[in-house]
Structures are given as structure tokens and as C-alpha cells.
Amino acid sequence: MTPPLAYYQSDSDDNTKQKPGGTGIIAQFNKATLPPAATNQEKPNQVIVSTGSIAFAYQSGSLSTYVSGAVVPPNAGPVTLPIQPIAWYRTDAAGAVGDVTFIYKRRG
DSSP: OOOOGGGEEEETTEEEEEEEOOSOOOOEEEEEEOOOTTOOOOOOSEEEEOSEEEEEESSOOOGGGOEEEEEEOTTSOOEEEOOOOSEEEESSSOOOTTSEEEEEEEEO
């Protein structure tokens, strides 16, 4: 795979050419967290729901602001959602750590 042009710089000997930048390449990686239910978090890049009927909050952690967002039947497997909530709440049972995973894209 060819790196994007941002990883290259002008060649000081010939302005019609580019050479590899060498520095400034930023590594990207994902980080998963298992936040407890009804606890405000930093907005993730995506969410994985393992099971249950889940509602999400996007602006405030107040229960009145939660919006229904996913229903995953038992043994159906996890579902990945490209959403950025700040909190989650299970509506069909008591929520447990691991029902919802927040995925963050990090740069380092």
C-alpha cells in the first residue's frame, strides 16, 4: 500500500520530485473500553452491542434523553453501530459491563 502524499515532502534538490518524509507518520490504532451503563464517556468512533435492547444518550446522561438504538437477541452475536453516544442504558434488563463496547480510534 502506498502511503498518502502527506507522508512525502518536496525534494530540496529537485522541486519536481518528492521524497519520503521520514517523520510525521502517525500510527493509528483502536482502543476498546467497556463502560458501565448510564455513565457518561468520551464519544467513541463506533459502538458494539453484545446483547439486549439498548438506548443511547448523545448530549446528556439524563435518562430522559436516551434514544432507543439497538435490539440484539440472545445468541445473535454482536452488532457494530457507527454511532457516537456518550452513554448507554439497557431497557430490557439490568445492564452489565460488557453489554456495550465503545471503540475509539487513537493516534500516537
